[in-house]
Amino acid sequence: MGAGHAHRLYRHGHSPVHGLPPHTKLAATFLFVVVVVSTPREAMWAFGVYAVLLAVVAYHARVPAGFLLRRLLIEVPFVAFAVLMPFVAEGERVHVLGLSLSESGLWGAWNVLAKGTLGVAASVLLAATTELRELLLGLQRLKLPPLLVQIASFMIRYGDVITDEMRRMRIARESRGFEARGVRHWGVLAKSAGALFIRSYERGERVHLAMISRGYAGSMPVIDEVTASRAQWSHALALPVAALAVCLLGWAL
Amino acid sequence: MGPVTTPASPASLEVSGLAFAYPDGHQALFGVDFRVTRGERVALLGPNGAGKTTLVLHLNGILGGGTGTVTVAGLPVGKRHMAVIRQKVGIVFQDPDDQLFMPTVREDVAFGPAAAGLKGAALEERVRHALELVGMADFADRPPHHLSFGQRRRVAVATVLAMEPEILVLDEPSSNLDPASRRELADILRSLDVTVLMVTHDLPYALELCPRALVLSEGVIAADGPTGALLSDEELMRAHRLELPFGFDPRTVAPPARERA
Numbered sequence: 289m290g291a292g293h294a295h296r297l298y299r300h301g302h303s304p305v306h307g308l309p310p311h312t313k314l315a316a317t318f319l320f321v322v323v324v325v326s327t328p329r330e331a332m333w334a335f336g337v338y339a340v341l342l343a344v345v346a347y348h349a350r351v352p353a354g355f356l357l358r359r360l361l362i363e364v365p366f367v368a369f370a371v372l373m374p375f376v377a378e379g380e381r382v383h384v385l386g387l388s389l390s391e392s393g394l395w396g397a398w399n400v401l402a403k404g405t406l407g408v409a410a411s412v413l414l415a416a417t418t419e420l421r422e423l424l425l426g427l428q429r430l431k432l433p434p435l436l437v438q439i440a441s442f443m444i445r446y447g448d449v450i451t452d453e454m455r456r457m458r459i460a461r462e463s464r465g466f467e468a469r470g471v472r473h474w475g476v477l478a479k480s481a482g483a484l485f486i487r488s489y490e491r492g493e494r495v496h497l498a499m500i501s502r503g504y505a506g507s508m509p510v511i512d513e514v515t516a517s518r519a520q521w522s523h524a525l526a527l528p529v530a531a532l533a534v535c536l537l538g539w540a541l
Numbered sequence: 542m543g544p545v546t547t548p549a550s551p552a553s554l555e556v557s558g559l560a561f562a563y564p565d566g567h568q569a570l571f572g573v574d575f576r577v578t579r580g581e582r583v584a585l586l587g588p589n590g591a592g593k594t595t596l597v598l599h600l601n602g603i604l605g606g607g608t609g610t611v612t613v614a615g616l617p618v619g620k621r622h623m624a625v626i627r628q629k630v631g632i633v634f635q636d637p638d639d640q641l642f643m644p645t646v647r648e649d650v651a652f653g654p655a656a657a658g659l660k661g662a663a664l665e666e667r668v669r670h671a672l673e674l675v676g677m678a679d680f681a682d683r684p685p686h687h688l689s690f691g692q693r694r695r696v697a698v699a700t701v702l703a704m705e706p707e708i709l710v711l712d713e714p715s716s717n718l719d720p721a722s723r724r725e726l727a728d729i730l731r732s733l734d735v736t737v738l739m740v741t742h743d744l745p746y747a748l749e750l751c752p753r754a755l756v757l758s759e760g761v762i763a764a765d766g767p768t769g770a771l772l773s774d775e776e777l778m779r780a781h782r783l784e785l786p787f788g789f790d791p792r793t794v795a796p797p798a799r800e801r802a
Contacts, residue, residue, distance in 0.1 A: 509655030
């Protein structure tokens with residue numbers, strides 16, 4: 289209880305980017321990532337331009353560079369593989385600082401690293417400027433399967449409830465002198481996880497009962513219509529359109 | 542012996558000969574008969590396992606298939622009128638975390654009416670009005686899990702009020718509430734202009750709010766009468782495992798106001 293009133297990725301603000309309707313931002317981010325991914329890896333300058341484009345968005349969204357860079361750390365486990373590629377890939381070798389590296393491996397690593405980083409940066413910007421609730425409305429508006437949106441919205445609603453339940457179970461365990469140390473105690477933790485699953489499952493049944501009592505018949509009624517004007521769409525799509533121009537240049541040159 | 546009813550007054554709820562056994566063979570109800578007149582506030586008392594929850598789930602047709610009938614404002618509960626019945630019978634479940642499943646209070650209160658097809662300004666107005674009735678209008682944009690338990694219970698009542706029900710059914714409304722929240726909820730319930738059926742073990746609360754009480758025990762209505770008289774009948778109380786809190790004597794409490802008798 290009393291946790292933050294928004295998710296941790298979100299950065300409260302009233303910038304022009306914050307103000308855009310969520311579905312335009314979602315569409316823009318998605319298109320931007322598609323364009324970035326389809327850029328030839330040899331056009332290294334293009335990725336530099338993409339980074340500048342994102343920096344411009346971040347500036348307008350008043351998201352500080354430090355915040356963005358810290359959030360980028362989330363990709364570290366995913367790009368670890370990319371670092372290995374120059375060492376293990378086949379093909380022509382080049383020598384850098386006494387290390388023998390594969391040339392195609394280097395290109396592959398660069399490809400993953402550059403595209404991955406730009407994609408994550410775009411997502412971080414989206415998350416920093418859009419509340420979770422709005423994201424869901426945006427997804428709904430973009431006609432994502434309603435069941436998926438419902439599942440996501442229940443995750444948001446019940447995440448805290450279940451975390452709280454988990455915390456109470458941990459306190460109950462510890463109050464009776466239990467402390468998880470080593471493999472021998474995993475059994476207890478596994479049983480707690482099982483109990484938590486059953487409790488959550490039963491809560492699901494009770495929630496469903498409450499829903500049908502209020503007239504639920506399989507689909508969520510639309511309560512908030514989100515709409516976007518032509519101007520808002522063009523502002524949001526400025527990013528992927530600029531990126532597309534860069535991408536086409538990258539292929540042409 | 543419905544104390545304040547006359548046969549001519551319209552019934553919000555009529556249950557007759559209701560019997561029900563679960564698929565595993567456990568029989569929970571053995572022929573339940575009672576009638577609640579429009580505007581009445583009635584307490585349904587009974588020990589654990591008396592079949593109270595089973596009865597409640599029959600009122601809006603979630604359970605069914607046994608014998609007997611349930612009629613809400615003249616409409617029989619059954620497949621044909623299910624949507625209307627669920628609008629007319631507003632059930633407030635015991636755990637508000639089960640009842641409030643939407644990301645914000647406002648959307649949760651809007652859920653029922655929106656499912657029934659209400660839109661736009663009319664929907665906004667309905668939500669605002671329901672939240673005002675329970676004094677939670679300032680919390681419309683908050684997520685339910687950031688409210689106190691008492692506030693969540695009040696929002697749960699609002700979610701049901703927003704559907705403009707014929708009868709409000711409350712399952713253990715006072716459970717887990719501190720005394721101040723208890724009193725606030727009582728004030729709200731007293732101010733509402735709907736029929737109320739309140740399922741509870743909390744006998745002082747029943748006496749405070751409901752002029753009439755039913756005792757459900759072992760699947761039948763064992764007693765029906767003015768709440769004060771039932772609670773003062775020590776033999777009846779003992780026979781049905783109903784116990785008053787220590788030091789509480791219903792005979793010394795002023796009877797509840799019969800404002801709509």
